[in-house]
Amino acid sequence: MTDPALPRRVVVTGATGKLGRAVVAHLRGVGVDVLAVDRVGGRDPRDVDGEFLLVDLTDYGQVVEAFTGGADEHAGGIDAVVHLAAVPAPGLMSNATTFANNSAATYNVFAAARAAGIRRVVWASSETVLGLPFDTPPPYAPVDEAYPPRPESTYSLNKVLEEEMARHFCRWDPELVMVGLRFSNVMDVEDYAPFPSFDADPTLRRWNLWGYIDARDGAQAVERALVHDQPGADVFIIANADTVMTRSSASLMAEVYPGVEIRKELGEHETLLSIDKARRVLGYEPRHSWRNHVPQT
Numbered sequence: 001m002t003d004p005a006l007p008r009r010v011v012v013t014g015a016t017g018k019l020g021r022a023v024v025a026h027l028r029g030v031g032v033d034v035l036a037v038d039r040v041g042g043r044d045p046r047d048v049d050g051e052f053l054l055v056d057l058t059d060y061g062q063v064v065e066a067f068t069g070g071a072d073e074h075a076g077g078i079d080a081v082v083h084l085a086a087v088p089a090p091g092l093m094s095n096a097t098t099f100a101n102n103s104a105a106t107y108n109v110f111a112a113a114r115a116a117g118i119r120r121v122v123w124a125s126s127e128t129v130l131g132l133p134f135d136t137p138p139p140y141a142p143v144d145e146a147y148p149p150r151p152e153s154t155y156s157l158n159k160v161l162e163e164e165m166a167r168h169f170c171r172w173d174p175e176l177v178m179v180g181l182r183f184s185n186v187m188d189v190e191d192y193a194p195f196p197s198f199d200a201d202p203t204l205r206r207w208n209l210w211g212y213i214d215a216r217d218g219a220q221a222v223e224r225a226l227v228h229d230q231p232g233a234d235v236f237i238i239a240n241a242d243t244v245m246t247r248s249s250a251s252l253m254a255e256v257y258p259g260v261e262i263r264k265e266l267g268e269h270e271t272l273l274s275i276d277k278a279r280r281v282l283g284y285e286p287r288h289s290w291r292n293h294v295p296q297t
């Protein structure tokens, strides 16, 4: 059933990407009227089934048109924006290219939303701001949103600047609601096959404290963020409730990060990327686990 608090018409950027496809399908499934936007894709329904507009978000004019109904055949009346478009990791493109694309795209989305009178923006920040790849050990575990960001790459630096930018947009306009979701490593069901092999080497997935996010749970988090009604900017870690490992979370920390303070009694496979704040404030509760898709030894 459609949540009456959900915005009626929503732009999703990065709609043909890995997370974007799951988010568009999920939001349409709960009755949201989605205008899917990306710089890649076209009429082929395998790209993204339904209303789609080709936009390069680094061009402010194109973003304004997308948000205000200035593109033929696509109505305005946009109530919220879900901004997922980005070069999605360090090392895929040169640092300067990643920074130029991601910072311009996000500034344009934030500024055009404000200019169009759109009060609600949900966007993809990243787990990387927590200090990935944790060559420097985390300050404590599970890591949470309470310590200052520790970007270790240009990609991550830009995500930190986006979080800061959102705070100032909200200071300029106190009615804005801007929710940054610090997603863990996004996984589709097809990605789960190698998970049981991770146990052989605990350092293999150390870089993000053995976390992950099922794309469907990522989409659910976006839905929860879209009904968040606390004005201002806030950020939330979005991960699954468990790790990618068969070994216990406590044994992983003891072996790989023996000096790091463990701040709570850990469940057997409990995530070391805390989702307590997302649970408490957004009502996010992961529904999926790789353990339900792959046999474990």
Ligand SMILES: NC(=O)c1ccc[n+]([C@@H]2O[C@H](COP(=O)([O-])OP(=O)(O)OC[C@H]3O[C@@H](n4cnc5c(N)ncnc54)[C@H](O)[C@@H]3O)[C@@H](O)[C@H]2O)c1
Pocket: 013, 014, 015, 016, 017, 018, 019, 020, 037, 038, 039, 040, 055, 056, 057, 058, 083, 084, 085, 086, 087, 088, 089, 101, 105, 124, 125, 126, 127, 182, 183, 184, 185, 186
């Ligand atoms: N994949 C992960 O593990 C992960 C983890 C944490 C955060 N994130 C963030 O989540 C978001 C989605 O990531 P993803 O894994 O779906 O990535 P993806 O590469 O699959 O999708 C990103 C999409 O953004 C589009 N895009 C990039 N620049 C654009 C521009 N200038 N104009 C229009 N479209 C543009 C691309 O064409 C692509 O379709 C990104 O912001 C990424 O930084 C991803």
